[in-house]
Each structure stands twice: as structure tokens, then as C-alpha cells.
Amino acid sequence: MARWALISGLRGDLEAYEAIQADLRHTRRVDTLFVLGDVIGPERECNALLNRLQQPRRGELEPQCLYGWWEDQLLAERGYRGERRADALRLSQGEAAVDALLQAVDPAHMGWLAALQFGFIELDCALLHGSSAAVDDSLEPASSPLLLLDRLTRMDVNRLFTARSGRQFRLELSGGGIQSQVQDLEGQRHQQQGVPPRQVIGIGAGVHYTIYDPGSDRLDFLAAGSRPQQRARGFA
Amino acid sequence: MAHAVISCLHANLAALEAVLADIDQQGIDTITCLGDLVGYGPQPNEVVNLVRERQIPTCQGCWDEDIIEGLNACDCSYPSQLAERRGQLAHQWTADQLSEENRAFLASLPMSLWRDRQLFVHGSPNSQHEYLLPDMDAFAALERVESAGAETLFCGHTHRPYVRELRDGSIRVRVRQTPGEPAGVAEAEDRELRLPLRRIINAGSVGEPRHGNTHATYVIHHEDTNAVEIREVPYDVERTCRAIVDAGLPPIFAWRLRHGFEYAERADDASHVCER
Numbered sequence: 001m002a003r004w005a006l007i008s009g010l011r012g013d014l015e016a017y018e019a020i021q022a023d024l025r026h027t028r029r030v031d032t033l034f035v036l037g038d039v040i041g042p043e044r045e046c047n048a049l050l051n052r053l054q055q056p057r058r059g060e061l062e063p064q065c066l067y068g069w070w071e072d073q074l075l076a077e078r079g080y081r082g083e084r085r086a087d088a089l090r091l092s093q094g095e096a097a098v099d100a101l102l103q104a105v106d107p108a109h110m111g112w113l114a115a116l117q118f119g120f121i122e123l124d125c126a127l128l129h130g131s132s133a134a135v136d137d138s139l140e141p142a143s144s145p146l147l148l149l150d151r152l153t154r155m156d157v158n159r160l161f162t163a164r165s166g167r168q169f170r171l172e173l174s175g176g177g178i179q180s181q182v183q184d185l186e187g188q189r190h191q192q193q194g195v196p197p198r199q200v201i202g203i204g205a206g207v208h209y210t211i212y213d214p215g216s217d218r219l220d221f222l223a224a225g226s227r228p229q230q231r232a233r234g235f236a
Numbered sequence: 237m238a239h240a241v242i243s244c245l246h247a248n249l250a251a252l253e254a255v256l257a258d259i260d261q262q263g264i265d266t267i268t269c270l271g272d273l274v275g276y277g278p279q280p281n282e283v284v285n286l287v288r289e290r291q292i293p294t295c296q297g298c299w300d301e302d303i304i305e306g307l308n309a310c311d312c313s314y315p316s317q318l319a320e321r322r323g324q325l326a327h328q329w330t331a332d333q334l335s336e337e338n339r340a341f342l343a344s345l346p347m348s349l350w351r352d353r354q355l356f357v358h359g360s361p362n363s364q365h366e367y368l369l370p371d372m373d374a375f376a377a378l379e380r381v382e383s384a385g386a387e388t389l390f391c392g393h394t395h396r397p398y399v400r401e402l403r404d405g406s407i408r409v410r411v412r413q414t415p416g417e418p419a420g421v422a423e424a425e426d427r428e429l430r431l432p433l434r435r436i437i438n439a440g441s442v443g444e445p446r447h448g449n450t451h452a453t454y455v456i457h458h459e460d461t462n463a464v465e466i467r468e469v470p471y472d473v474e475r476t477c478r479a480i481v482d483a484g485l486p487p488i489f490a491w492r493l494r495h496g497f498e499y500a501e502r503a504d505d506a507s508h509v510c511e512r
Contacts, residue, residue, distance in 0.1 A: 145407040145429045150379040169413035178405035178431065180374040184398035185447055185466060193374045195407050202413075221413075 002031035003213045008163030009205025011041025014049040016207045019224035033061035036163040037068020037129035042100035050109045067116035068129040080114050124158040138164040152198045159199045166205035168221040173198045241439040242454040243270035243392025247277025248443030251452040254471035270392040271297025271358040278479035284338040296345035298364040304343045322486045355386035359393040370398040378402045381434040388435045397440030397453045397466045405431030450496040
């Protein structure tokens, strides 16, 4: 079975994207490239990267893109989210950041950005920017296991790939359980429920990306352009 | 001290009067209402008036919200297009009937109410539209209570009363991450979260029961012993059914009340996250 490459958080950085594409050309058996959002940001002009994502060069993997937090903020500010505006960005980084974001993306790209999906379901995996609850939901190694299990349960998947935290990690739910007792007008019943063996995987951001092999369940956390100085970490 | 919790009145005056009489008969003067005062039933103004007269603390239900903000629920609310059309008809009829004063009252209702560490909501702490069914995933149910910071969660919306206790829970995790990441979690670390005891108490429905019986339901919480009593109250179902037909509402609403189980508008995907 062919492998997936998962990237996020490019925020207009075409050089980082090209470095990853160059890496992937040398990585065998990667047949699908998933971009889990945040391809835009306020720091730099994003149009060159957006053009490239929509029109890949010959020999490049065609990216399958989702929208992330920055796309959601831009779409809101441009009126694609009903009454909502980029309030979260405005609150956290001020009006200047909102203006910079508007300047960073040519309005001609709005149709493409508005058509991006919230998430993908592939095999038994959910591929999301944040979580099944929201695009801004940041799942991290230190997140409550109860919350992580809830996010997996909401989509009924065994693996949830997330990008929002920007970190690379693999968190496995390895055991546990809970007792439940329900009393209603039909009587009382008990239930013992175990914790299913599920995982949350942080894929990284920018040049830090992840390769996943669904056949073997192997993960490789990589950094584009840094090999061989920084070796990949594989977890099977 | 005991307090009564009622929910999902659905413009059914006969049922509300019977339930309030039952509460009064037991000398209980603390009542909390979990919303859905209107919708489906034929007496929206009468029911809202009675709740206001009795000064019952009330949080906003999904029907109350939709009457104020316009019908914008996503398609999770109805299992079929036919059911959706009936719901829209009831919505329009209710919106036409409701007085400005009562509309303002519904608009003023909070999403949730707190008493110590008891949280009162219509559907779930996440949404007025989310169903917390009695047999939903136990961890997901616990997450709703725990994430809200409550010890006991009172909810309605399902129209089926129940008390669910979640205890002796734990989750073990193994975390592996790349070197050079921020400190705090080791490269490979095992840890275990012990989960607290939490309860979900569903008040059922006064005006639109779906538990297999025509009786109105509500709950009484005895705070001194922490015991919960699920009450069934018979009421004059025919009086409400006649009023439904006389008002020109879909006769299936009367049929449902006579059978005590809402086959037509049941939605039971508890894991669905409403995208409205």
C-alpha cells in the first residue's frame, strides 16, 4: 500500500513547499500528499504558493488540501462565513494582522479557498487541521486523554491526524475503561466500556512534515531539507 | 431540599398544568426548566405565560432559539424531508402565534444555568441541538460533563428521562514525539488519567413524551441524599390533541401524543456535530 505525506502550516512559504516536494521526489512509494490547512498567513504574500497548489508542476504530487485556521479567518473576514468575521484573529493579534492577511491573498483565490473542505476521512483515519470539534481545536500531547478520545469518537475513526498545534507526536490510547449505570423508566442497566486502541497524530508545520504508511501503521516525522543531519524518527 | 427539573414543554398547556400540580402537591418550590417551551403544540403563548407567571428559571431550548433567530438548523434535526416540512410548518405557525412580549422573553433566556456545580442545559453544554442519549458512548458523555466543569449535568432534548452515572473511569496513553520538541512530555511517556464520578440527569419531556407512554415526565432531585426520582404524570392528552387539530397543525402531532412515542421526528445520532 502506498504511503501518505501530510503537511501543514506553510503560511505562504513557497520555499518550504518546494523543499518538501523535493524530499518527496526522493522518498519512494509516497502517492498522496495531504495539506492540512494554514497554507496562508499574514507574514508574507501567499499568492505564489496558492498558484502552485492549484497548478502543480510536472512530477510533483498533486496536493489534497483542507482549510485551516488562517483560511477560516480570511474566509470569515471576506464574508464567506455568514455574519462571522475574523474576530479570533482580531482579538489575538489585532487589526493590523487582519489587514496583513487580507493583503497577503489576492481575492482571485477566494473561490478556491472557499471550496476547501473541513476534513478528509481516508480508511480509518480522520485528517483534520484542528479536530472533529473545530478548526481551532489544538490537540497536543498534554491534552486531556478524555478530550482526545472524544474527538476520535465524534468521527468514529481509529486515527486522527491533526496539524493545529504545529507539533509532531504520536499519542496512543493504550488502555483503561469506565463503568456506566443507567436508570430509566424501563429499569436499571450496567455497562463496562473499554478504551479502544486509537491514536492522535500531530503532523508538524512548515518544513516539519509526516509520512504515514497505512499498511504497516508506520509514521516518520521528517524535516524537509535537513537530512541527513537530522534523521527521521520512525514509529511502527 | 428537593428541586424539580422540567424540560421540553412544547406548547402543551394541559401537560404543563398537570406537572406543576404534581410538583406543588409535593411541596417543592424550586423548579428549573430546560427549555423548548414552544414548538409542535397548540398553546405557545399560554405555556410561556405560565412559566413567566411562576418565575421558573429557564434556559433556552433549540425551538426557542429557532423561533427567535429563524429556522436554521442543519439537516441533522429531522430524519426525513417529510418530517422537516412538518417541523417548518410548526415553526411558522408558532412564530405567527407568539406575542412580541413572549418572543422577547424567549430571546432573553440564557443557554445554561448553574447551581453550585450543577449545570442545566437543553441539549448539551456544546449545543442546544446535541442529543445526549442514555446509551451514547460513555467517555463522550463524560467529556460533555467534565469539559463544562460540572459534577452533575441536567439536560433534556431527547424526551426520554434517565439518570446516568459514570464511575471508575481511567484512560492510559503512550506519547512519543520527536527530539527537540518543547519540554514537558518525554520522548516516550506512559501516563494515566483517573476520571471522576459524574452524573447526567435527563428530565424527559413534559409536552412531547417519547419514552413509550403518553404521560408527561420530569425529575425530582433530592439534594440531601442526591437521589433522583423520575416522575410520570398523566394528563388530559385528548384536550391537547383536539387543540392541535383545531389549530390546523399537522394531525400527526396529535397522533404522536396519543401513542407516546415520537417515531416521526426521532433523531438519534448522538455523535453528530451540528454544523449550523
